[in-house]
Amino acid sequence: MHIQAHRKNALTIAIGIASALSNAAWSQANSNMALEEVMVTAELRSENLQDVPVAVTAFTADEIVNRGIETTADFLSLTPNVTFDDSFTVGNSFVAVRGVTQINNADSPVAIVIDGVPQNNQKQFKMELYDIERIEVLKGPQGALYGRNAIGGAVNIVTKAPTNELEGYLTAGAGNGGLQKFQGAVSGPIIKDELLFRIAGSYRESDGLIDNTYLGTEVDFLESYDLRARLQWLPTQDLSFDFRVATSDLKGGAVYDAAFIDGVEPDNTNKQRSPITDILGESERTIDEFTVKVDYTIDAGTFTYIGGYTDIAEDYYGDLDFCNPVDCPQGFFGFGQVDQSQDLSVELLSNEFRFTSSSDQRFRYTAGLFFIDTERSLATVATLTQAGNFPIVQSLEDNDNSAWAAFAQADYDLTDELELTVSIRYDEDEREQTDASTGTSRDASYDEWQPKATLTWTPFEDQLFYATYARGFRSGGFNGIGGREFLPEIVDNFEIGYKSTWMQDRLMVNAAAYMAESSDFQFFYVDFNAGGAQVIDNLEEVSLRGIELELKFIATEQLSFYASGGFQDSDIESFAADLGVPAERGNRSPRTTDYTINVGGLFETALTPSLDGFARVDYEIRGDRYWHTDNVAVMDPVSLLGARFGITANQWSISAWGRNLTNEFFYEDFTAQTFSGLPSDIGFATRPRSYGLDLRYAF
Template sequence: MNRASSSLNLLKNPLYTAISLICASSVALAQTSEPKILEEVLVTSQKRVQTLQEVPISVAAVTGEKIERMGIENLEDLTAYVPNIHFTETGLSTQMRIRGIGSDNSQGFEQSVGVYKDGIYHSRAQLFRAPIFDVERVEVMRGPQGTLFGKNAIAGALDIITARPTNEFEGQITAGYETEFKTKEVNGYISGPLSDNLQGRIAVRYYDDPGFMFNTTKNRDEPDSEEKSVRGSLAWQPNDKWDILLVAEHNKFDVQGRAIEITQDVASISTTPPPGGVGGLTFQQILGASFGASIDSEADYRRQINSPEISNNKIDSLTLRADYHLGDYTITSLTGGLRFEYDENCDCDFTPVDFFSLDMYEDYKQFSQEIRIASPEDRAVTWIAGAFYQTYDQSFDDDFNIPLTSPLQVLVRDRAIPAYQVQFPFLQYSPRFGGSQVARRFNQSSDIWAIFAEATWRATDRLSLTLGARFTEEDKDADKTINVLDIATGDIINDTDLANIFAIIFLTDTEQGTGHNVRGSRSESAFTPAFTITFDVNDDIMTYAKISKGFKAGGFDPRTNKASRFEFEEEKVTAIELGSKMRFLDGRSEMNVAVFHMDYEDLQVSQFDGAVGFNIGNANSTIVQGIEIDGRVQLTNNLLGTYGVAILDFEYDDFTNGNCYFGQQPDSTVGNDKFCDYTGLRGVYTPEVTINAGLQYIQPIGSLELAASLDAQWVDKQQVHVNLDPRGEIDSYTMLDARLALEAENWVIALLGKNLLDEEIISYSANVPLSETFFQTNTYYSFLRRPRTIAVEATYRF
């Protein structure tokens, strides 16, 4: 369970904090004699350059300056600065959620949060782990964005805009060192003109992190990661009609170990003694008594893993954007090529005992092309229209390995689980069990095309109506095989007894045999309209109302062990949002408010099956609603305040086919499948309240500047267990980051602190494989976020 550290008194009551900050801003502004207007933030969330206050959706923008200043390395770091967005890494995938909606554990899922880089869709979960460096800004759009961003942005969209080449020569290099865990980082770029109409930019990043957990079995720190990134871009203006941008990027990041440890261990409910033990023991006691293995089950950044754990990742992307100005119209061509591959080994029994290991490999290739035309912006009716095409090929392999030394041989040979003997009297021991593996092979391909348009009519000086729609069609094909192989030779083992053993371990559809060879094809189409009314109350207050439809494709699950669950259905949403963008006090204060209600149909959910796999199901109806408030306040000429409040209500309105957590009494049974009714419950990562507050202070000191930043986020208690086990609810926590810097024209020296309150934050929990099915204990493994870190940074600009 999460151990919450003591927090600052100011932040113990988040609502009081937000209200106090807003009230304090008014007092400070009233006393300031020299007004300073807030700088406008430009965004492209509507495929046009607009100020943040003009956009009639709930959108947050984090500038490249903020990302650099606060040491934001990746999407996980970004979540500490934007309410209602969540990021987590699991043992099998990476997940991102907006307003509690995201994609769970399956390499077959399209992503509910559409992540884009320079307008190119990054559609697979593993791409979320890529670093963020040398960017202009990151835009976070909450709620379905189906018209302009496509079918899978059903929860929202996140667009990473990289820094463009400059017309003037400039460069920068930054080196950082974290004192507690010895993390080292170097970032740099060079940018400038190559000729009169050609500019170039190259950016590089190197990151070396020995890890913040200690593996007591291997006597080393983990996860040990090394990241190398390079991006090159060229901007070319052959004449006054063309603007062409080419961006090529390569990322390589390799990791040994994981930020996983066993965090809870509830005693066995079985009265049948496991081998060499007695009934009523914890998993820790059983491992010690039966196998001489020692584990600790506290959340203390100490883990016990013996098998090799690696994650080697490589991502390559190429983006070509060409803007052609045809009179007052702009034609844009956006071409993207993307490939990634990774090779992982997971000690997924999460113990120092050689029960089993899991090897995974994925190779993904994607090509996309978008062409759109935008009308002039100074007309009573403005519009944008276009067409989109994307194709991808994906292969995913994973091998469940039983080593020759695995104690599972003893458990099966001695029939240590009487329940299995009763349910499966045919079970016989096979001497070929050790040294075998269950190999899953999955291939998937997709072709997508879409047409879209959006038009805005300025009916009066204050009233605008916007109508948009997108029609999407996708053809998807997939196949999967499961076979039992000899690890040494790779040959298929035709052994009925061995197949039966794996059938029980994997909880497959049938009582005898695990192998299956399945194929599937899907052809889906979707029409996703949106309608927005915008009304300017006056020059400083804009209000809007929007209703929209969203769609996320169905597909095929590469990791389920049940042929009957190979295919899953698409999900849909109808969303209503009411909002306002407001300026106060002569442009020195801004406040944005959004009230939303979203009705999801057939929400895709993946949950642990209690053995070694995950099953995907569709929740018939899910209601998500809430309020988001954010803003900026120029408190004085030297002090800027920011704030954000998100209140989220999430409820499964009709979800009768959820996977039960350990010990939960099933509400229904279909064949071997046991289901629990989750109707009326909240989902994972749905804190009721999230509060953000920040201060940025700049004070000239002669020719230098003293710059200080303080950012805090309070997150309410929430459920992080994939099967909604009540023990998986974590307490509220406060993230506090700060930066103190001395800046000159060409150099910066800074001290940066993250998680200064040293909160111990569990970001994901699930049951340890086999603990439930073999030992009947309620044992959890969890991912933990990094504890307090303090780093020094030095920057040189030229």
């Protein structure tokens, strides 16, 4: 005990000396040379980012503009141990957080929340980001507060609120591939101090950059329309109403995977191929939303109600054999050319009630109830086009999902230096699947307790240590008509973390290390040997572990740097004997990326008394990626270089930008024929080098 006490005292003294020396060394620094204070709502109350005992990567409104963050992929690629990839349709994507992966036709591993309203379908994750105030990416299970979809983490997106003064902005841009884009917003009072509005919109159009060598045209064309309106009513000082209406229409190319008809080296999936389909695939996704948030504050805290309604529709049409009559005369298994189409319709209605106590008490708490009802319809068709469009797959399923949850979190200051946080959530999920052609149905219920406990130690104002245990839960469900049930996934996560600022708030150093065990790890594959089924299956036990580091440093008034890195490993420890695909114990779990590294710098300087110039360079490295459970197909590491240069004045700016400037080639999705039953491997390629020019005017 004496040895442990001495070690604790020695650590405390060492940290204190280091902190004091660094502050003394920089005490004469310019007061403006400090990192921006970032306030987040990661734990459903407003707190300084550095005071939150959670691994959080946050992006402020200024960072979002300066880094050119315009889509989901832009900020997730800057987050350690997180990857985001396009796949198959304009609304489809794969996100992986600390080894836990997104899968088709099931719940995301990440809870996505916009202005407090959960986005409960994976098709909502891929979005245009415009008029955004803040983005927070929380890593590790966050189910206690965010629910069953937060098994890997949570993404909290806050849009800009209406203002009491008239303001707005307009941006316009153009780039290679026929890119045209526009964004804008206007905000102000209808009735001063009482009724405020904000309207924002975005438009993007591109001819595409990926060539189909058989059709002689680009296949990744895109057109998107997005519009959002917010109305804030403040009838009294203690009562507020926030209404939000949003619509999104996204059209573009789909099903343009390249077929490896001449084979592929099994240990390298960076080998370049061009799409050679004889059908120009296309898809469309529309999302309409209405939400309302009500806050009523009393001395003890704030009552909050959040309601949301969402209507999602996506359809696509494209090639199924990923080839053409010239290169593949026999087509799909010798039956000629085959096409595919799918229509998806989803309606979601959610309600949340919670109470959050005042933040100025030694004991603080949050408690609430959550309800959601989901109706989902999916029609899938595949036909032999050279046989009079003879159908080989016809499936129409309806899925009804009703779920509720109760949650609570309590924070207690044990001492001035120690804080204990304990939270719990209970989720119950009832699912029913109906074969619309026969009327037959099946149902199942899934439930789970999700506890979390965190001990936070702050020996000094700018130093924080934490240790956490948390459980995450992703519900089970049914595969397509006739497919078997897949089990819910549970992750138990143990984590330690450190947050600090140094040199008079000029240097931020944050770190985290975790070990997690996933039971019934969910993963996705396509099995054309089973009638083209899209299959979700389970691995019985998977271990996940990793470390993360983030640094920000203001070197001079003109120069600042950032760096972040995530290193992770996973092991398949056990799996069922009847698993439908090959696997080996000790292999990495599907879609695991060994490491992600980001480094970059920003240089700013005054050009004239009224003009400033800036130059930003960002460099990203993604390590080996293991696509499947057999670990045969592996993507080699890739390096991506981006840059942004510009001039800013009081109200306007002009900037030139470039992404993937070294024109690296790799696949964002890859499926070996062993996992699909197709005649060849297929890969969904990333876009090549892109560049353009942006103009922005604010008033």
